[in-house]
Amino acid sequence: MNFLKRTVPMIIAFVMGVLMAFQYYVPHEASQNLLKVVTRWGMIISGFAMFIGAYSLFHMHWNRIKHKVSGWGYSIFMFFGAGIAIISGLYNGGELFWNDKQSGTMFDWIFDYVQVPAGATIFSILAFFMASAAYRTFRARNKEATILLISAIIVMLGRVPVGTMISQYIPIAADWIMTVPNLAAKRAILIGVSIGVIATSIKIIFGIEKAYLGGGD
Amino acid sequence: MHKTLSTFILSILILSYTPTAFAVEGNRLFVPKDFQAFDTPNDSGKSITLRWPSSPSESDDVEYVVYMSTTIKGPFETEALRIRSNTRYEEGSNYSYHLIDIEPDKLFNKKSSDKDVKTTYFFKLVMMSNLTTRTVKKIASATPEGNWFNWSRSNNFIIMIIFSVLILCCINHAKRVPGLFIRKIKGLDAIDDALGRATEMGKPALFVHGLNDMDSISTIAAINILGRIALRVAEYDTPLKVSNIYPIVLTVSQEVVKEAYLEAGRPDAYVEDNVFLAASEQFPYVVALSGIMTREKPAANFFVGYFYAESLILSETGAATGAIQIAATDAFTQLPFFITTCDYTLMGEELYAASAYLSREPLLLGSLRAQDIAKEIIISVIVFGALLATCGIDWISFIFKPG
Amino acid sequence: MEKLLKIDRRILFVLVALAVTIPLLFRFKMPVPPTRHVKSMYNKIDSLSEDSHVLISFDYDPSSKEELQPMAHALLHHCFKKNIKVIGMTLYPAGTGLAEKAIKEIGKEYGKKSGKDYVFLGFKAGSSLVIMNMGEDIYTAFQEDFYGKKTVGMQALKGVRSLRDIDYAVNLTASGIYEAWIVYGKEKYNFDLGVGCTAVMGPEMYPFIQSSQLTGFMGGLKGAAEYETLVGHKDRASAGMAPQSVVHVLVVCFILFGNFIYFASGRKK
Numbered sequence: 001m002n003f004l005k006r007t008v009p010m011i012i013a014f015v016m017g018v019l020m021a022f023q024y025y026v027p028h029e030a031s032q033n034l035l036k037v038v039t040r041w042g043m044i045i046s047g048f049a050m051f052i053g054a055y056s057l058f059h060m061h062w063n064r065i066k067h068k069v070s071g072w073g074y075s076i077f078m079f080f081g082a083g084i085a086i087i088s089g090l091y092n093g094g095e096l097f098w099n100d101k102q103s104g105t106m107f108d109w110i111f112d113y114v115q116v117p118a119g120a121t122i123f124s125i126l127a128f129f130m131a132s133a134a135y136r137t138f139r140a141r142n143k144e145a146t147i148l149l150i151s152a153i154i155v156m157l158g159r160v161p162v163g164t165m166i167s168q169y170i171p172i173a174a175d176w177i178m179t180v181p182n183l184a185a186k187r188a189i190l191i192g193v194s195i196g197v198i199a200t201s202i203k204i205i206f207g208i209e210k211a212y213l214g215g216g217d
Numbered sequence: 218m219h220k221t222l223s224t225f226i227l228s229i230l231i232l233s234y235t236p237t238a239f240a241v242e243g244n245r246l247f248v249p250k251d252f253q254a255f256d257t258p259n260d261s262g263k264s265i266t267l268r269w270p271s272s273p274s275e276s277d278d279v280e281y282v283v284y285m286s287t288t289i290k291g292p293f294e295t296e297a298l299r300i301r302s303n304t305r306y307e308e309g310s311n312y313s314y315h316l317i318d319i320e321p322d323k324l325f326n327k328k329s330s331d332k333d334v335k336t337t338y339f340f341k342l343v344m345m346s347n348l349t350t351r352t353v354k355k356i357a358s359a360t361p362e363g364n365w366f367n368w369s370r371s372n373n374f375i376i377m378i379i380f381s382v383l384i385l386c387c388i389n390h391a392k393r394v395p396g397l398f399i400r401k402i403k404g405l406d407a408i409d410d411a412l413g414r415a416t417e418m419g420k421p422a423l424f425v426h427g428l429n430d431m432d433s434i435s436t437i438a439a440i441n442i443l444g445r446i447a448l449r450v451a452e453y454d455t456p457l458k459v460s461n462i463y464p465i466v467l468t469v470s471q472e473v474v475k476e477a478y479l480e481a482g483r484p485d486a487y488v489e490d491n492v493f494l495a496a497s498e499q500f501p502y503v504v505a506l507s508g509i510m511t512r513e514k515p516a517a518n519f520f521v522g523y524f525y526a527e528s529l530i531l532s533e534t535g536a537a538t539g540a541i542q543i544a545a546t547d548a549f550t551q552l553p554f555f556i557t558t559c560d561y562t563l564m565g566e567e568l569y570a571a572s573a574y575l576s577r578e579p580l581l582l583g584s585l586r587a588q589d590i591a592k593e594i595i596i597s598v599i600v601f602g603a604l605l606a607t608c609g610i611d612w613i614s615f616i617f618k619p620g
Numbered sequence: 621m622e623k624l625l626k627i628d629r630r631i632l633f634v635l636v637a638l639a640v641t642i643p644l645l646f647r648f649k650m651p652v653p654p655t656r657h658v659k660s661m662y663n664k665i666d667s668l669s670e671d672s673h674v675l676i677s678f679d680y681d682p683s684s685k686e687e688l689q690p691m692a693h694a695l696l697h698h699c700f701k702k703n704i705k706v707i708g709m710t711l712y713p714a715g716t717g718l719a720e721k722a723i724k725e726i727g728k729e730y731g732k733k734s735g736k737d738y739v740f741l742g743f744k745a746g747s748s749l750v751i752m753n754m755g756e757d758i759y760t761a762f763q764e765d766f767y768g769k770k771t772v773g774m775q776a777l778k779g780v781r782s783l784r785d786i787d788y789a790v791n792l793t794a795s796g797i798y799e800a801w802i803v804y805g806k807e808k809y810n811f812d813l814g815v816g817c818t819a820v821m822g823p824e825m826y827p828f829i830q831s832s833q834l835t836g837f838m839g840g841l842k843g844a845a846e847y848e849t850l851v852g853h854k855d856r857a858s859a860g861m862a863p864q865s866v867v868h869v870l871v872v873c874f875i876l877f878g879n880f881i882y883f884a885s886g887r888k889k
Contacts, residue, residue, distance in 0.1 A: 005476075025374050028363040029261045032756065039753050042432075043746035046465065050745065053464030053494040060490040071512045100768040103724075111682070111717040119683030122500040126526055126820075127867060129533045131636045132629040135874040137557045139882050149879070153872050159819070159842060161650035162865035175655070183826045186549055189565040190827065193547040195591050196569030197434040199584045202384050204437065208580050211444035211572050212437055212473065429796055432748055498714050499794065500683035525795055526684075526820050550823055 010207040017205030058082075085110055151177050246351045247274045252342045254357035257318050259370075262363025264318045267298070269342060269353070271313050275302040282343045285321060289356060293341045297324055302344065321361065335360050372616055384587040391583025399582060404543050404561030405574050408446060411517035411541040412453055420516040421456040421491075422446075425506060425531065427522020427546065428499060431465040434569075435547050439522040440469055441572035442545065446519065447474045451481030458515065459492040462502050467494045503527040507534040520544040520559070521568070524551045532558035545571060624881050632874065639870045643862040650861045654846040657829060661814040661836035662698070662850040664788055670703040672787040673780050677801065678710045678719035684794035684818055685718055690844035690857035691792055691816040692719070696726035698851045705776050706738040707786070709762070711750060711797055716743045720766060735769055739776040742766030748800035755783045755809040783809040788835075792816040798825075802833050816843065 020038065023031050061075035085107065090097040093105035140146040157163035158174020203209035249269040257264035267283060279302040284293035297319050307316035321338045337360045342353040391397055415422045424443055429436045443459065450457040459474060461467040471492045478487040495505035510518070511534065518535040520528070520542070528544075528551040535542050536558045544555035545563035555562045563571060566588070573581035602613045654662070665674060676695060680688045699706050708723045710716055723740050732738055741762040744750045753761035758780060759772050771777060779785060789811055791801045798815045806813040812835050815825055819840025828834040838847055841864060844857035 021377070025367050025370050026365055027259050027261050027367045028365050029263070030363075032261050035752060036756050039746070039749040042749040043744070043753070046745045046747075046749070049464035049468065050497075051464075052468055053461075053497060056464070056467055056490075056494040060493045063490050071508070074508065101766065103720075108717065111714075112721075115714065116682035116685055116718075119498075119500045119681060120686050122504055122530070123526065123683045123686070125530055127640075128633045128636050129529050131867075131871050131874055132632045133529065133533065133554070133557050134871050135627075135632055135878045136625075136629075138875045138878060140879050149875065153875065156868050156872055159840075160865040160868045161652050161842075161861050162869060164651060164653060171653075171655070178823060179826055179830070182823060183830065186823065187827060189547070189549045191595055192566035192592065193569070195588045195595075196438075196547075196566035198380060199384055199588050200434050200438055200441075200569050202381055203581065203584055206385070208388060208584070209441060209572060211441040211576070212469065213444075213476065430747060433796070498681045498683070498712075500681075523796060526818060550820060 006210070006213060009213055010210070014205055014207060017201070021205070151181075245274075246279065246344050246346060246349055247272045248344050248351045248353050249342065252340070252353045252355045252357050254338070254340050254359040256359055256362050259364050259367040260318075260361075262361050263320045263322055265321055265338060265340075265359045265361050266316065266318050267340060267342075267357070268307065268314055268316050271306070271315065272302070272344065274344065274346075277301060277303065279303075279344060279346045281315070282345055283319075284341045284343065285324070286339050286341075287325070287336055289339050289358065291339075291341075293339075295324055297321065297340065335362065372618065380587075380591055383590060384584050387587035387590070388580050388583035391579040391586065395579040397579065397582045397586060399570075399574060399585060402563065402567055402570070402574055404545065404563045404567070405571055407541070407543055407561045408519075408575070409449065411519075411543060412446070412449055412455060414541055415516035416453045416455045418516045420514060421458050422450060422517040422519070423506075423509065423513075423515040423535075423540075424457060424459045424519045424521065426459070426461050426463075426466055426470070427520075427524045427548070428462055428502070428527070429523040430463045431469060433523060435523040436466055438569050438572065439545070440466075440473055442519075442521050442568075442575070443470060444473045444477060445572060445575040447477035448481060451478045451483050451486060454483070454486060456488070456491060458509070458513075460495040460502070460506055460509070461493065462495065462497060462499075464494060464497075467492065499525065499527055503530050506531055510534050510538050510540070514538045515540055518542045520546070520555065522546065523548050524555075529554040529558065535559075625878065625885065635870060636867060639866045640863045643866050644859075647859065648862055649858075650865060652842070652845045652849045652858060652861055654850050655843075657825075657836045658838050658843055658846040659836070659850065661790070661838065662847060664812060664814065664835050665695070665698050665704070666702070668702065668704055668787050671705060671778075673705050673707055673777075673785065674699050675707040675709070675783075675786045675789040676719075677789070677791045677793075677797075678708060678715045678722070679712050679791060679793040679795065679797045680718070681712050681714035681794070682718065686860075687818050687840050687844070688792045688794060688816060689718060689722060690841065690855060690860075691838050691847060692722045693726060693855060694844055694847040694851050694853065694857070695790060695792075695816070696722060697729075697853045698847075700726060700730040700732055700737070701851070703737075704787075707741065707777065707780070708738065709741040710743050711747050713743050713745075716766070734767065734776075735765070736775045739771070739774055740766045741771070747797060748804045751783075751800055751804045752808070755805060757782055783811055786811045788812050788814065790814045790816060794818045794821070802828060806833060814838075819843075 016038075019034065023035055057078075061078050064072045064075040088106040088110060091106070092099060093102035095102050138149060138152070140149050154170060155174045155177055157166060158171040163170040163174065200209065204212065249272050252267075252269045254265055254267050257266045281298070281300050281302050282296060283298040285295050285297040286293045298317060300317070305315055305317050306312045307314040310316070321336075337358055339356050339358045341356055344351050344353075412422055424446060426439055427435060431437070447457060457474065459470050461470055471489065474492050475484075475487050478484050495509075496502040507530065509515070515538075518540045520531060521544070524546050525548065528546070528548070532542060532544065532555055542559040543561045543563070544559040545568045546552065546555060547565050547568050549565065552562065552564055570585055573585055598613075605611070605613055668674070676692065678692060696706065706723065708719050710719050720740055723738055724734075727734070727738055734740065742765065744762065746753075750761055758777065762771055765771055765774070783789070783805055789801070789805065791798045791813065793815065794817065798817065801813060801815075805811070813833070814836050815834055816838040817825065817840075819842065822837070822839030825834060825837040825839070829837065838844060841857050841860045845861050848854050848858050
């Protein structure tokens, strides 16, 4: 059992890791074909994984309803919403799902008038949270915080037309902040992250890091 | 008078030597003196490169057309290329050469059964204007062949080998000399406190995966951290809820948590529904999690992985419920939001060091030493390169040129 | 004084809501001078000849529609105006509806036909894997378009075999998928790439601009408004500039006011 759960996945990770790392340096058609095959496998796995995801979602909400867990009423709403979307998608405006997708169907209506505004509403909450977080936490407590605060104000004004109306130099200053100090800091983080990514990849390929297989070591 | 006359003569001379003047001068076209075809280096074997020097007759109204054939005698009927004569110059040649890659197999619609047969292609370069057509005498030929190594990526390859060897050496060294120093990472030390608090309060801990799929290393790093957290949670007997947005991440997370419970000797405590797919899109995911945070009030929230615009909404909701919050992300744009709303934030590479830090395993700690050495090398190269570039010497940039 | 620091956040929310709605009710115009990153994207598409191919990947869902859909509209107006063939696709299942609507509506305005002047390939699961597959062969990655028509032999795809044959690609995104387009698309198959992203993601684009991995980028509603100005087709994004400006000013006022009270109350935590 341990052989199947640990050794085999580690062998697969090693073989595929080394193969795909070297594939990047080999332009030959054989190498391109390997990439093609592997990407197709990946796409097939992604496709099937969607069923697993749907199963997990339905299973969890079904159990919530069955065991009357607090807030189980929301789970009924999940089934209601998913059911309507699936049925209207399969119904396809009367043409049924094996025909080409029809336009102006009920599915389109749900998408346009339920999903789109609901998604946009949640996204817009961000503006409210940002304003509240800025008011509560943005303080000129020390020298560094003051510099941060001034830069934030310049960038905020420079990113909207009103900045240009106040002074034509505000957008230029905002652009400078973004492309010079901001970018320098971002590059430093990126370099650190990239080295971390490479180190993690090598640890996984050589079977040094095994936590992703579950359990301890 | 003398000045005006000399300016006049000079302008006539200059004008008569401009390409436009050449293009319209009578019906004459000055064809390139040379024409080469060769197998494109560092490719899969589908491409041939054509190269020829610029002609003084190049203009908007003049075209280059390349015809090809599989025999030297022709017929040259298949058009391989047609471009405006003053376009597609070789990079760095200062407009003195044209360089173009073509894929002849596609143009000839080679049958799949003939794919293994190497064919030599012959090319004829023709220059065309509205008034006249002239052909370059030389017929160029080449056979496309696949290459087993992309030499333009050799710098990248050498750096990869050096870095891999460095990591493996450091790991080997750490195996022999344990007790490597690692600086304190408060956020990781706080994990135990957060889980302890959840246990005391009898409330669950919530682990929120970021928005990247399994092909992202930040997600793999998150899975590694989840493995360590799950092991402790299983020992503490605290419910652990793990939310996912991608089905593959869900499957891996379920396996990791299940294994952790098994290892802790508590397989019965594992609840499959606690590792769940919250939603498959960004903001529905936020809504689902905000609902869970508000209703179930987890005592500890872990936000681990790569986050986008949802970070503030999630962490602000979590903060409002009074949970201890620990975030770990390499998404630098989201760091300010997490720092403002979470108790502890692991920044950038700390996310990748977390697994080693939590396990204290010498093998994993060894790789951190290698990361530090690699960083020292990069800093030295940046400083040295900046100094050289300031002095006008920029050859060092070629070492790092992407292939 | 200190009470003001602990003000109920719902009061702040009401002020933000007013700052958005009032400028929308009493519309006023604001100048939107294009920035260089948006200009370079515009110039790239403007330099393409008729019948060139521009690929637009609509990798976003309804939640980021307000920022990214105006970009899609502006880009499509530009492409169709110049008779450039548009190849639309999405790596997000929920992006399908938005993408189809945008291409169809704008295409109709210019009398463009699906399959001839543009093609919408629809959604395919697999993110980076799809990009790599397209880099090898578009026709195996998408054997049929969104409407079930065979892609092989389609007039809108004439001359295009893989991503290498694309004249310009634009990734409209609210997520990190743009990195996959750079790493697995642009770097491997060598085509020019531009990005349209949400405002919050804008700072992530600068390193890629400086390393020439991106030709340009549009960030948030402002980026879309700038592109609308360049195309000469002012629409939703330009209209959104007034409320956005007012909210930015309001947030700046919040910060200044918060700091004023902080100092006035003796800098207590």
